[in-house]
Amino acid sequence: MTARILVVDDILPNVKLLEAKLTSEYYDVVTAMSGEEALEKAKETNPDLILLDIMMPGMDGFEVCQRLKADPVTTHIPVVMVTALTDTHDRVKGLECGADDFLSKPVNDTALMARVRSLIRLKMTIDEWRARELTATQLGVIQEVSSSANEDIQPSSILLLEDMDFEISKIKDTLESKGHTLTIVSTGLDAVKKTSETSYDLMIISLNLQNEDGVRLCSHLRSNEKTRNTPILMIGGEEDIDVIARGLEIGAHDYIVRPIDRHELIARMETQIHRKHFQERLRSSYEVSLSVALTDTLTGLYNRRYFEVHLQKLIENNADSGKTLGVLYTDIDHFKNVNDTYGHTVGDEVLKIFSKRLMENLRGFDLVARIGGEEFVAVLPDTDAKTAHIISERLRRSIMDTSFNTSHAEPLSITTSIGGVIIEGADHTITQVLERADTQLYMAKHGGRNTVFFEGTGQIDPAQYAPQSRPLTGTND
Numbered sequence: 001m002t003a004r005i006l007v008v009d010d011i012l013p014n015v016k017l018l019e020a021k022l023t024s025e026y027y028d029v030v031t032a033m034s035g036e037e038a039l040e041k042a043k044e045t046n047p048d049l050i051l052l053d054i055m056m057p058g059m060d061g062f063e064v065c066q067r068l069k070a071d072p073v074t075t076h077i078p079v080v081m082v083t084a085l086t087d088t089h090d091r092v093k094g095l096e097c098g099a100d101d102f103l104s105k106p107v108n109d110t111a112l113m114a115r116v117r118s119l120i121r122l123k124m125t126i127d128e129w130r131a132r133e134l135t136a137t138q139l140g141v142i143q144e145v146s147s148s149a150n151e152d153i154q155p156s157s158i159l160l161l162e163d164m165d166f167e168i169s170k171i172k173d174t175l176e177s178k179g180h181t182l183t184i185v186s187t188g189l190d191a192v193k194k195t196s197e198t199s200y201d202l203m204i205i206s207l208n209l210q211n212e213d214g215v216r217l218c219s220h221l222r223s224n225e226k227t228r229n230t231p232i233l234m235i236g237g238e239e240d241i242d243v244i245a246r247g248l249e250i251g252a253h254d255y256i257v258r259p260i261d262r263h264e265l266i267a268r269m270e271t272q273i274h275r276k277h278f279q280e281r282l283r284s285s286y287e288v289s290l291s292v293a294l295t296d297t298l299t300g301l302y303n304r305r306y307f308e309v310h311l312q313k314l315i316e317n318n319a320d321s322g323k324t325l326g327v328l329y330t331d332i333d334h335f336k337n338v339n340d341t342y343g344h345t346v347g348d349e350v351l352k353i354f355s356k357r358l359m360e361n362l363r364g365f366d367l368v369a370r371i372g373g374e375e376f377v378a379v380l381p382d383t384d385a386k387t388a389h390i391i392s393e394r395l396r397r398s399i400m401d402t403s404f405n406t407s408h409a410e411p412l413s414i415t416t417s418i419g420g421v422i423i424e425g426a427d428h429t430i431t432q433v434l435e436r437a438d439t440q441l442y443m444a445k446h447g448g449r450n451t452v453f454f455e456g457t458g459q460i461d462p463a464q465y466a467p468q469s470r471p472l473t474g475t476n477d
Contacts, residue, residue: 002025002027002382003028003048003123004028004029004045004046004047004048004049005028005029005048005049005050005051006029006031006032006038006041006045006050007019007022007029007030008033008034008037008050008051008052008053008056008061008064009056009082010034010057012033015033019031021107021109021112022116025113027116028322030045034058034059035059035060035064038050039074042068042074043074046077046320046321048120048124049077049078049080049120050068050077050078051080051103052064052079052082052099053081053082053083054081054083054094061083062094062097065079065081065097066098068098069097069098076123076126076130077123078119078122079098079100080102080115080116080119081099082102082105082107083102083105084104084105088263089263092264095267095268096267100119100254100271101119101254103115108241111241111244113245114245114246114248114249115245117249118248118249118253121251122253124365125279125364125365127365128381129282129283130282131317132310132367135306135309138309138313153270153274155178155179155180155181156202156273157198157199157200157201158180158182158200158201158202158203159183159185159191159195159198159200160172160183160184160185160204161186161191161203161204161209162184162186162209163186163209164208167206167258167260170260170262171260171265174262174266183198183200187212188214188216188217191205191217191221192221195221195224196226200230201230201231201273202230202231202232203231203232203233204232204233204269205218205232207234207235207240208240215243215250218232218234218247219250219251229276229279229280230276231273231275232247232251232254233253233254233256233268233272234247235260236257236258237258238258254268254271294306296370298352298370299355300355301355301359301368301369301370301376302367302368302369303369304370304372307367307377310367311379311430311433312430315426315433318425318426319425319426323381324384324423324424325379325380325381325382325383325423326385326387326388326392326420326423327378327379327380327423327433328378328395328419329376329437329438329440329441330395330418330441331375331376331416332354332374332414332415333414333415333416333417333445334449335347335350338350338412338414342406342412346406349406349407350412351374353405354399355368355376357395357398357402358376358378358398360398361391361394361395362391362395363380363391365381366378366379366380366381366391378391384422385422388422389420389452389460389465392452392460393452393462395418396418399414399416400414400415415449415450417441417444417449417450417451417452418440418444418451419440419453419454419455420437420440420452420453420454420455421433421454421455436455437455439455444459447459
């Protein structure tokens with residue numbers, strides 16, 4: 001399954017309508033008919049997203065959202081309020097309660113699915129960072145796990161791309177009144193130049209520029225390493241919902257609809273900056289503390305100690321979530337010959353390049369570890385068989401297609417063999433998982449090397465997964 005979504009509404013036809021729409025997109029849907037039931041289901045089912053009605057008897061959606069965000073168990077679950085309320089005050093109140101977005105009834109399908117996919121990607125990324133931090137805590141190298149994304153917003157540095165003077169004036173007055181520093185540009189070229197020179201806490205991008213495509217700029221900023229983790233807040237009109245949806249698919253984080261309400265602008269801006277700082281704390285606390293204790297000194301990848309604890313935690317999580325994960329066991333073909341022929345210095349260089357290629361061709365929330373001399377394992381959370389096949393074939397091609405430039409005079413041609421398994425449930429030990437993956441690797445080695453074998457599938461046909469050009473609006477793997 002792709003994700004689990006909790007739908008909360010006291011009117012049954014509304015629940016059934018949303019359930020049908022989401023199920024048709026292959027989401028696993030859980031439902032609740034009251035605020036109290038919603039809080040119970042959120043803890044029991046650990047959803048990836050909550051669609052929450054506001055106007056419910058007893059406990060309304062605002063109170064439900066506040067209680068979800070106040071509980072460390074559910075605080076990281078994205079919440080989208082689905083409501084007939086259209087007043088800006090209600091949107092601001094919801095955002096201040098911790099909601100990630102508002103969708104108005106009747107729900108626009110394009111807006112719904114774009115927002116769902118965007119927030120689920122975000123949830124998966126945060127879940128992976130939290131899982132890594134928890135692993136580090138269990139190993140004794142981090143003392144305390146971060147539990148909340150709430151903090152006081154300090155004066156922030158914000159980039160605004162807008163070419164309408166009256167909008168610039170309103171945004172400038174609003175943000176500077178809160179002590180934030182605003183850099184204003186009117187062209188995409190200037191925005192790219194500024195972001196290459198300065199790091200920002202938030203980028204606000206107009207989708208109604210006279211001579212430029214704001215979504216294309218969002219795509220560029222999301223693909224650039226320096227701005228990849230900087231939140232993007234889009235500005236557009238009601239008529240731009242399809243364009244906004246495309247921006248969310250590309251990786252923009254949020255949007256605000258014209259005419260801009262100052263209070264809503266502040267609320268959405270603070271939500272994104274809160275989230276950015278929280279993710280940075282997670283990343284920093286785990287990276288600094290683990291770099292020596294839990295990584296391989298040669299390649300910088302995780303070592304076997306970290307890998308085993310982390311994989312065990314993911315297997316246990318699968319029992320609660322009902323999701324699957326992929327495990328890929330790979331090593332370098334004829335690596336002994338490399339060492340014997342060119343020396344261990346060149347061999348070490350090959351290991352470093354090999355490791356870098358693996359990292360470059362995995363998703364941001366996947367994990368790769370070096371567990372032996374030339375043996376590596378990749379763990380792919382929330383991954384079905386088809387996706388695992390695509391990723392493993394991409395890894396194989398990334399090694400084969402480009403020669404390895406080392407200190408040796410001539411580039412070296414290197415290939416890899418990969419064995420893969422898909423893990424369901426929690427009834428597995430680390431040893432069993434590795435033995436199953438190693439069996440597939442053995443078959444790949446004895447099947448001619450430079451190939452991929454999967455348990456239950458056999459040899460993967462490279463032609464079936466040949467790389468294709470991908471549309472600009474596609475999501476990251």
